[in-house]
Amino acid sequence: MSRKILINDVTLRDGMHAIRHQYSKEQIAELTRVIDDSGADIIEATHGDGLGGSSIQYGFSKESEETIIRTTVENAKNAKVAVLLLPGIGVIDHLERAHEWGASVARVATHCTEADVSEQHIGKAAELGMDTVGFLMMSHRTSPENLLEEAKKMESYGAGTVYAVDSAGALTMDGVKERVSLLRNNLDQKTEVGFHGHNNLSLAVANSVVAIEEGANRIDSSLAGMGAGAGNTATEQLVAVLDRMGIDHNLDLYKTMDAAENLMKPMMERPVQIDRLSLTLGYTGVYSSFLLFAERAGKEYGVDPRDILTRIAEMGAVGGQEDWIVGVAQELAAGK
Structure with missing residues (x-):
């Protein structure tokens, strides 16, 4: 394979x-340095829900948006620094400040059927000269053909890259193959x-x-899979597989292994793993990202968080609707 794969951490x-x-x-600075050094x-680097995400709705971050971004920029000597923006949570002012x-790099994210809401934000990012990415979340929730139509919208708005995003970790290999090949x-x-x-x-x-x-030539990953649910594609695991397959990329296997084992895993408050909830x-x-919300609500109302998640799925909840979780937990508790 002659293409070089770019890794977005x-x-x-x-x-x-x-x-x-x-x-x-301090953690942001240290993580940035080792991720940057690994290649x-x-x-x-933003709040988990992107620019503007630090709020009662999604949870307040320990550091300000400015501190998160500036600290990452100051410590990344080779890598570009990206921000995520979900229209409606983040606005153009946030993008300009970032x-x-x-x-x-600006990654503008929408639900997989709602690319229309990204037009202004993608256009502004392109106008600013940023590496502009369209990010179609929950891609399992629409057909490959419809995902392509949404991707074409983002492309027309100025996105130089469009992502198929498996936000729920629900796609099987065939589902990925169908979507990515069409794009x-x-x-x-x-x-x-x-x-x-x-x-x-x-x-x-x-x-x-x-x-x-x-x-696809851009792949997202994180050290030790650090991320929502059971985590993301683990960088060190991905790099090992790519090396075995002879696929070209810029990362150093030993450095990613050491960063995951020595730095990332000790920072985890809750092991990022496949358990019954994830x-x-x-x-x-x-x-x-609904995992921790459902876990907390289950404890508070004395119901099985798996039942909360199942009901949320039946309701068709999408990213940004975490506030539904408490209501579902209350209904389940009342029906006991």
């Missing part, structure tokens, strides 16, 4: 979910294709490899 963004957005400035091409603070074969050849996986069904690395085989996320197709 999400330890400092998706990983925020797994630590309740409580990375300290990651892009380091994404750019002023040194972020050079690669039908978007402009200058438009790059990316994949973001979660490991709720233990398929994150396999799905990432399938995405690469179908033409497996339920993948099985039912629920947004991965």
